Amino acid sequence: MFALKIWQHYLYRETCQIFTDHKSLKYLFAHKELNLRQRRWLDLIKNYDCTIEYHPRRANVVADAFSRKSIGSLSHLQVEYLPLLVELRKSRVELSMDDQGALLATLHVRPVLVERIIEAQLQDPAICMLRLEVENSTMADYSVRNYGALIVGTRLYVPGDEELKREILEEAYCSAFAMHLGSTKMYCTLKEIAKYVSKCLICQQVKAVRQKPSRFLQPLPIPKWK
Numbered sequence: 001m002f003a004l005k006i007w008q009h010y011l012y013r014e015t016c017q018i019f020t021d022h023k024s025l026k027y028l029f030a031h032k033e034l035n036l037r038q039r040r041w042l043d044l045i046k047n048y049d050c051t052i053e054y055h056p057r058r059a060n061v062v063a064d065a066f067s068r069k070s071i072g073s074l075s076h077l078q079v080e081y082l083p084l085l086v087e088l089r090k091s092r093v094e095l096s097m098d099d100q101g102a103l104l105a106t107l108h109v110r111p112v113l114v115e116r117i118i119e120a121q122l123q124d125p126a127i128c129m130l131r132l133e134v135e136n137s138t139m140a141d142y143s144v145r146n147y148g149a150l151i152v153g154t155r156l157y158v159p160g161d162e163e164l165k166r167e168i169l170e171e172a173y174c175s176a177f178a179m180h181l182g183s184t185k186m187y188c189t190l191k192e193i194a195k196y197v198s199k200c201l202i203c204q205q206v207k208a209v210r211q212k213p214s215r216f217l218q219p220l221p222i223p224k225w226k
Helices: 002-006 023-027 038-043 062-069 084-088 112-123 127-138 163-174 194-198 203-208
Strands: 014-020 049-054 142-144 150-152
Touching: 014 023, 014 062, 023 112, 112 127, 112 163, 127 142, 127 163, 163 194
Parallel strands: 014 049
Antiparallel strands: 142 150
16 A cells, blocks of 8 residues: 555556565455444555556565565664663763773673762752751751761652752653653652643643633624614
8 A cells, every 4th residue: 555655656447466475455445344444544545557466475585575674684783872871861870981992791781960069069058057966966857978968757858949849840750761741640759749840841742632622701792683
């Protein structure tokens, strides 16, 4: 069907033969009951003067060799590194190699986002004062871990950095494990969600709004009596 569409200007008003490995197409004109897909095929074929002949896939060696690649030939194809780098950046993973150019045998993963939160804590004057109070006293809700992070209960204390908050929201909503759950399910773990979710480009393009838009009531015009 795809060949008929792209070669329409060559096949129109010409007698042609169609060889296909789809055996059911050979009896397309003889079927009495057709499904929706077969009806679409028949609607397309009726515009051409053609006959359909069945040709097994194993016998069609020449065309099959150009249309399909073996597993061995796929291993020799060069793959671009850009998609892999994009996935690594989304996963917050950093790769490092020594200057000797040796083969990378191990992958070291560091929590880059946690390090950024700790760095932002050290740059916030209010949090620095709070850290001193926590270190000099026994506050039940606050604690400083051995890696330098200020903890409230069991969670990291996030400073008031808008860029850092946006990065945390992006990690919790747009990462490979988040699945774009929406603001209602995401509200149990994070705050400031509704404004961020409304700006998600993927959700605006894919998710359809199933509610009627709320508008002001439009009164009917007053009729003129004669």
